Amino acid sequence: MSDIPRLEIKNLSRSFAGRTVVDDVSLSIMPGQVTCLLGPSGCGKSTTLRMIAGIEMQDSGEIWSDGELICNTVERIPPEGRGIGLMFQDFALFPHLTVAGNVAYGLRGRRAQTRARVEDLLAKVGMSAHIDRYPHELSGGEQQRVALARALAPRPRIMLMDEPFSGLDDRLRDEIRDETLDVLKAEGTAVLLVTHEPAEAMRMADEIALMRGGRIVQTGAPYNIYNTPIDREAAAFFSDINVVSSTVEGALAQTVFGQFLVPGVADGTKVDIVVRPQHLKIDFDRQGKGPNPTIATGTPARGTVKRARFMGGESLVEFTLDDGSEMTAVVPSVFLPKRGMVLWLMIRRDRCFIFPRPVPIPLATEV
């Protein structure tokens, strides 16, 4: 297999009215790979996608595909010549064309060949039985499948997808996401999918590029991004988090959960110990005492149940600790403690992250 990326963007930047909204973004995607550009609203995801599509021009940077220059600030292949398929949230099928007509729309060549491609794609997206229907005779999910087939029909090298599933209800969305992935992988298309939903990115992506304030701050497989976030904000983007704060003294951070080792961090540095709710362990109170400390979970801290909610497969339990701080734990739903119950909490040491607090940048003072 070639090691030349299907899509490679190098140092792409774009400003609007003096404000940089895409800032030195680089990434590469291999054939058949799905990369999700994930980040909060307004962080520059769609602008990045529009530059790759050729709808928007970059101020600086280059776009390459299969080793061929697509666009820099001097040369530019027009959008229709880039071999890029687009699938956006507000995809619109042509209402006056049948399903077959919609999928065949962008295809050139002999009739029999075109028909074979249309039939093949409609079979792949499970829409063969609807080939002669019109869009208004289809459900939202069915229309989405046809839109996918239409986007794939000209065999794009690259597929750009901008929140393509957000118009669908949850159940259907999961089904269509999985089917879409299967089809895209089978076609060997490189996919860049924009989303602000971590769950969607985790489900779809081979690689996630986490974007914030116009920059890609972390790139990696979903497992790695979730389990080794680069900072507190990155951890919080994927789930609720609990934060225990402390100040370092002698390479140790003292907390109600015992000591945490923080080698190489200077004395006086404030640190946040971050743990996801599912990585807190809870245990019963034994006449005012908790379980014995262990290496895996450190010292237990006593908490009183403030609120417990049954969530189906799990329960969400909010605690007030003896020092007044609050923490949330996710536990199996067979356990739903009552408000006021005293329990002991422990942090799974192998699943917590310790981040030094960023030092605030002092405001410039006039001289």
Ligand SMILES: Nc1ncnc2c1ncn2[C@@H]1O[C@H](COP(=O)(O)OP(=O)(O)OP(=O)(O)O)[C@@H](O)[C@H]1O
């Ligand atoms: N043509 C434009 N003129 C001026 N500002 C723009 C233009 N296009 C985008 N912006 C601004 O650039 C920033 C990034 O927009 P962009 O659409 O890329 O974000 P996004 O991450 O895709 O957000 P969302 O998830 O809400 O779609 C926003 O603050 C937006 O208002």
